[in-house]
Amino acid sequence: MRLTLAATEPEIEATPGWFNHGDRILALVEQQKPRVCVELGSWMGASAIPVARAIRRWSGALTCVDTWSGTVGHAGGAPMMVWSFARNVFEAGVAGNVRMIAAPSVEAARWWREPIDYLYVDADHSYEAVIADLHAWVPHVRPGGLIVGDDYGHRNLPGVAPAWDEFCAQHGIRLERHQSVPPHPDRIEVVYATVEESCLISLKKKRSQ
Numbered sequence: 001m002r003l004t005l006a007a008t009e010p011e012i013e014a015t016p017g018w019f020n021h022g023d024r025i026l027a028l029v030e031q032q033k034p035r036v037c038v039e040l041g042s043w044m045g046a047s048a049i050p051v052a053r054a055i056r057r058w059s060g061a062l063t064c065v066d067t068w069s070g071t072v073g074h075a076g077g078a079p080m081m082v083w084s085f086a087r088n089v090f091e092a093g094v095a096g097n098v099r100m101i102a103a104p105s106v107e108a109a110r111w112w113r114e115p116i117d118y119l120y121v122d123a124d125h126s127y128e129a130v131i132a133d134l135h136a137w138v139p140h141v142r143p144g145g146l147i148v149g150d151d152y153g154h155r156n157l158p159g160v161a162p163a164w165d166e167f168c169a170q171h172g173i174r175l176e177r178h179q180s181v182p183p184h185p186d187r188i189e190v191v192y193a194t195v196e197e198s199c200l201i202s203l204k205k206k207r208s209q
C-alpha cells in the first residue's frame, strides 16, 4: 500500500503502512517540539519516518518499539521484519535519530527510564492490549507530555475506543478527537491528550495499591 503524506518534505515517497491523520499528528509534534519520543507499533516505518524527520530539526530522537514478528495485530515470534524497518529508516535518512526496541511493548516498558515527551500508541489494537500499553507507558510520560493514539473508532477494531475512553476517564485525562474531512472510510479518528501531573499521581497511586 502506498500512502500520500503531507509531510514536511512532500517529495519523499511515503513508506507503506497506516499513518492515519498524519497531518494532524505532525502539526501536534510541530507545536509541542518533543525530544524524547516513543512509538509503540512501527511496522515498516510509515509513521516513524515523518515523525523522526520532523523532530530531528530540534535534536529529538524516536524510539520505535515493535516485535517486528510479521503479524500486524499482535506480538509473537522472532523479529524477522526488523531488517525491512531498518532499511526504510536508513533510506529515508533518519537512521541517526531512530532507535529500535524489538520486544513486546509491555515488556519494553519495564526497562524504560527516560521521561517521554511524545508517546504514539499503535501496536496491538485489542482492548486488552491498548489498556495494557496505556498502563505500562503513560506513567513514563513527563507532565505536559503528549499521548497520541491511532485507529480510535475503527469499525473493525472495536476495542481501541473503549480502551482509551476507560483509561482516560479513570485518570482524569481530557481526550481530544480528530476526524478528517471527509471522514476516513473506516471512521478512524486520531486521539490525543496532554498528560497532567494529576494523572501521573493517579496512575502511581493505582500501581501501589
Ligand SMILES: C[S@@+](CC[C@H](N)C(=O)[O-])C[C@H]1O[C@@H](n2cnc3c(N)ncnc32)[C@H](O)[C@@H]1O
Pocket: 016, 017, 018, 019, 020, 040, 041, 042, 043, 044, 045, 046, 047, 048, 065, 066, 067, 068, 069, 070, 071, 072, 073, 074, 075, 103, 104, 105, 106, 122, 123, 124, 129
Ligand atoms: C498497525 S501496525 C503499526 C503501523 C505503523 N504505526 C504505521 O504507521 O505504519 C501495528 C504494529 O504493532 C506491532 N505489534 C503488535 N503487537 C505488539 C506488541 N505487543 N508489542 C510490540 N509491537 C506489537 C506489529 O508488529 C505491527 O508492526
